[in-house]
Amino acid sequence: MEAREIVFDFLEGxxxxxxxxxxxxxxxxxxxxxxIWGTLLAGMRVGPVPLMRGFGTAxxxxxxxxxxxxIIVFASLGLFQTLQVTLGGGDNFETVNFRLAVLSxxxxxxxxxxxxxxxxxxxxxxxxxxxxxxLGLSFTxxxxxxxxxxxxxxxxxxLANVLIALTKNTTVAAAIGVVEAAxxxxxMIEAEAQLILISAIFAFGFICLTLPTGLVLGWVSKxxxxxx
Amino acid sequence: MTTSVxxxxxxxxxxxxxxxxxxxxxVAIAAVGWWVYTSLDEKHQLDWVKxxxxxxxxxxxxxxxxPGLQNTLKAAFFALLIALPLGALFGIGRLSDHRRVxxxxxxxxxxxxxxxxxxxxxxANAAYSEFxxxxxxxRPLYAVVTGLVLYNASVLAEIVRAxxxxxxxxxxxxxxxxxxxxxxxxxxVLLPQSVTAMLPAIVSQIVVIVKDTALGGAVLTFPExxxxxxxxxxxxxANTIACFTIIALIFVVVxxxxxxFASWLERRLRRAKKSTGATLGTGPGGGLDTIxxxxxxxxxxxxx
Numbered sequence: 001m002e003a004r005e006i007v008f009d010f011l012e013g014x015x016x017x018x019x020x021x022x023x024x025x026x027x028x029x030x031x032x033x034x035x036i037w038g039t040l041l042a043g044m045r046v047g048p049v050p051l052m053r054g055f056g057t058a059x060x061x062x063x064x065x066x067x068x069x070x071i072i073v074f075a076s077l078g079l080f081q082t083l084q085v086t087l088g089g090g091d092n093f094e095t096v097n098f099r100l101a102v103l104s105x106x107x108x109x110x111x112x113x114x115x116x117x118x119x120x121x122x123x124x125x126x127x128x129x130x131x132x133x134x135l136g137l138s139f140t141x142x143x144x145x146x147x148x149x150x151x152x153x154x155x156x157x158x159l160a161n162v163l164i165a166l167t168k169n170t171t172v173a174a175a176i177g178v179v180e181a182a183x184x185x186x187x188m189i190e191a192e193a194q195l196i197l198i199s200a201i202f203a204f205g206f207i208c209l210t211l212p213t214g215l216v217l218g219w220v221s222k223x224x225x226x227x228x
Numbered sequence: 229m230t231t232s233v234x235x236x237x238x239x240x241x242x243x244x245x246x247x248x249x250x251x252x253x254x255v256a257i258a259a260v261g262w263w264v265y266t267s268l269d270e271k272h273q274l275d276w277v278k279x280x281x282x283x284x285x286x287x288x289x290x291x292x293x294x295p296g297l298q299n300t301l302k303a304a305f306f307a308l309l310i311a312l313p314l315g316a317l318f319g320i321g322r323l324s325d326h327r328r329v330x331x332x333x334x335x336x337x338x339x340x341x342x343x344x345x346x347x348x349x350x351x352a353n354a355a356y357s358e359f360x361x362x363x364x365x366x367r368p369l370y371a372v373v374t375g376l377v378l379y380n381a382s383v384l385a386e387i388v389r390a391x392x393x394x395x396x397x398x399x400x401x402x403x404x405x406x407x408x409x410x411x412x413x414x415x416x417v418l419l420p421q422s423v424t425a426m427l428p429a430i431v432s433q434i435v436v437i438v439k440d441t442a443l444g445g446a447v448l449t450f451p452e453x454x455x456x457x458x459x460x461x462x463x464x465x466a467n468t469i470a471c472f473t474i475i476a477l478i479f480v481v482v483x484x485x486x487x488x489f490a491s492w493l494e495r496r497l498r499r500a501k502k503s504t505g506a507t508l509g510t511g512p513g514g515g516l517d518t519i520x521x522x523x524x525x526x527x528x529x530x531x532x
Contacts, residue, residue, distance in 0.1 A: 072446075130233060181347075182346050
């Protein structure tokens with residue numbers, strides 16, 4: 001008991017769980033945004049309107065090749081400080097930075113969701129779409145009722161990997177001062193002389209977040225996979 | 229007229245409808261574009277003074293952008309150079325017949341893949357300043373490279389493992405049948421064939437490495453491309469938007485070249501009759517990694 005108190009007393013005054021809670025919130029909000037925007041992009045990319053196809057392709061190719069760090073720092077320096085976009089956060093820097101981080105993470109991750117989904121669409125046998133068209137379904141009906149439900153089931157694993165990468169990518173928000181895990185870790189390392197222990201704690205925290213996600217969604221992907 | 233299995237060849241009504249959609253889409257894009265234009269114009273970010281330095285003088289390129297890009301590429305190059313052999317070692321280690329080699333390799337690989345690169349970089353930076361006497365001006369470079377190596381070696385280990393596993397079992401059996409030892413089988417039979425299968429995946433991992441160097445600029449004072457924004461916008465009259473545009477453009481050009489090379493390589497290797505024809509795809513995640521029990525995507529000839 002004594003020894004434990006001495007080893008861990010440097011944790012006093014730091015909101016460790018709070019920081020990881022911010023990481024979780026960043027992950028969940030951006031994942032939802034990325035899923036919606038990524039699905040729309042995938043729909044555009046396989047759709048019949050050439051302009052939308054071009055837009056989807058251009059978006060994915062540009063966003064995938066820009067570092068997330070550049071996007072997030074731009075959101076802070078460019079959008080917020082130069083153009084005064086606050087996303088309804090008003091004068092509260094913390095809220096504004098958090099929202100900007102969510103926006104950047106969602107826009108960035110959507111490109112990867114779109115690509116995962118598109119490869120899922122490719123795994124759906126052509127006969128499915130042909131049968132749907134033979135019934136007289138329109139493109140949106142084919143996509144919504146026949147193709148996407150099967151595509152989603154076959155890309156649970158790739159999407160899980162995107163989600164895990166997103167969880168880890170939320171640390172980039174530390175670059176614009178969102179107080180999540182990596183930000184707190186940097187703070188603690190500078191203030192306390194417990195480098196190895198602090199790093200181990202945060203590494204453990206991230207393993208706790210990412211490993212179960214992979215295992216649970218891996219199980220789900222086996223459960224929902226379309227047997228062919 | 230493009231056709232796809234997802235929609236019918238378009239008749240006159242469908243064509244009209246598509247034109248309508250196109251018009252709506254153009255209006256929506258134009259509205260966003262107009263908003264961007266007016267808000268940029270309002271803050272005088274479109275004034276020629278702010279963009280002019282990049283086009284009329286070589287100074288920003290020579291003083292900020294080129295050294296920044298050099299540092300970016302330098303860090304990426306060193307990271308790749310160290311991570312490749314390490315990754316091969318751990319990837320082969322995970323396939324070992326010996327538990328005492330296989331299990332530790334697996335633990336190390338899974339551990340470093342589960343942790344954000346930024347955490348690794350910050351830790352490396354602090355560790356170098358505490359335990360070594362590396363000069364403080366090169367310390368960020370060391371820290372960035374260390375973080376990138378630890379993370380990417382474990383990703384590359386998975387690529388190597390998946391590449392070797394993608395070979396037909398008959399290759400190992402045949403090597404055994406002619407009396408090769410395990411090391412010989414790996415060196416003369418499995419590795420040479422699987423290299424072609426994993427090259428595209430390795431090349432597209434380079435994009436991830438190049439992109440992740442930017443973390444060093446944002447958090448560790450590593451003077452790479454992104455870090456050149458602040459001095460530039462301070463020097464050329466707060467032209468933040470112009471700076472970011474140029475930098476994003478450079479990143480896109482560099483990474484697009486690497487990505488195109490990867491997909492060219494993939495197509496070419498798939499065509500080549502010498503290999504087994506299987507290539508590890510660059511994966512639907514593209515620049516993102518895989519983790520946990522999920523194997524890397526092994527695409528057959530038909531995907532995308």
